[in-house]
Amino acid sequence: MAFCIPELFNQPNLMQNGTKKIGLLTSGGDAPGMNACIRAVVRTAEYYGHKVFGFYRGYAGLIENEMDALTSRSVSNIIQRGGTILQTARSKEFMTPKGMEEAYENLKAERIDSLIVIGGDGSFKGALEFNKRYPQISVIGIPGTIDNDLYGTDYTIGYATAVNTVVEALDKIRDTASSHNRLFFVEVMGRDAGFIALATGLSGGAEAILIPDPPTDIDDLVEALKDSYRRKKRSSLVIVAEGDERGGAIEISRMVKSKVPEDLFDIRVTILGHIQRGGAPCCQDRVLASRLGVAAVEALIDDKNAIMVGMKQNKVEYTDLEYAIKHNVTVDPEMIRIAKMLSL
Numbered sequence: 001m002a003f004c005i006p007e008l009f010n011q012p013n014l015m016q017n018g019t020k021k022i023g024l025l026t027s028g029g030d031a032p033g034m035n036a037c038i039r040a041v042v043r044t045a046e047y048y049g050h051k052v053f054g055f056y057r058g059y060a061g062l063i064e065n066e067m068d069a070l071t072s073r074s075v076s077n078i079i080q081r082g083g084t085i086l087q088t089a090r091s092k093e094f095m096t097p098k099g100m101e102e103a104y105e106n107l108k109a110e111r112i113d114s115l116i117v118i119g120g121d122g123s124f125k126g127a128l129e130f131n132k133r134y135p136q137i138s139v140i141g142i143p144g145t146i147d148n149d150l151y152g153t154d155y156t157i158g159y160a161t162a163v164n165t166v167v168e169a170l171d172k173i174r175d176t177a178s179s180h181n182r183l184f185f186v187e188v189m190g191r192d193a194g195f196i197a198l199a200t201g202l203s204g205g206a207e208a209i210l211i212p213d214p215p216t217d218i219d220d221l222v223e224a225l226k227d228s229y230r231r232k233k234r235s236s237l238v239i240v241a242e243g244d245e246r247g248g249a250i251e252i253s254r255m256v257k258s259k260v261p262e263d264l265f266d267i268r269v270t271i272l273g274h275i276q277r278g279g280a281p282c283c284q285d286r287v288l289a290s291r292l293g294v295a296a297v298e299a300l301i302d303d304k305n306a307i308m309v310g311m312k313q314n315k316v317e318y319t320d321l322e323y324a325i326k327h328n329v330t331v332d333p334e335m336i337r338i339a340k341m342l343s344l
């Protein structure tokens, strides 16, 4: 379908006389695609005639009333940028009655009637608690975290880019690992979740993937590594999710080292760290962020409240924030099965 701007503005559903004043913030860990989402929220709101105010540093900016009115022009040229132009933070103060009251007073003074929060689980808890105290401010959550650990959406904004960053790094580590016949332990992000580890371990051809659940058995790991050595594999990559219950890559490499003959493996550790959170969002994240940004504003227009907008099987879905927060997502056992089978 081709469209030009005049055609767009002749659409019958264009409501340029909207009256909503929407507060927008990014909270928790930044994720590539957050800017694309900010852009989508602002432009959709403007399309319907509503106004958006961007608060800086998440809920901290809400408490300190640090904000700017955002227009289509102020979000030009950001769709391709990583990080978040609104910056982000994890505000403990907002979770106190005093912090919430200060935030509410600031919103009331500006006559802002709704809040869109782009973030993860912790950010949604704050939004829901705030909405319970001040139901006159509607809240909508948009899933933005590289961890992909939110209920109610197949993917979160930032995950696709982060796993591509990790796979690129794993390919490079594999080059040096095989050149030196080394065993590498590579730690990836995921404080409570193994989604990044599992997907990147599978696509990086890892010999083992350690995630928080199922529990890691060090003896099994040692046996698997020895076995792969016996089968003439001379380099191995073990992916460790930072949230693994046995520890990070450093601890696990030490445990393995203590259980194998001294000269069997030449072990190295790489912690990929925050490199996983940066960089230009990939196409998939830009599309997801754009669709969810549009969906969030249209949900507000439809008088929805206390929900998260997500994407399931390529369709927008709404999940009650309360429900989304209480339900954990678990990795697909089929992914574990095939990762094990293909690591032979």
Ligand code: F6P
Pocket (backbone or CB within 6 Å): 028, 029, 120, 145, 146, 147, 189, 190, 191, 242, 277
């Ligand atoms: O929530 C996203 C995440 O990237 C986690 O995977 C990671 O544990 C955490 O953020 C790191 O947070 P910080 O930037 O505060 O070190």
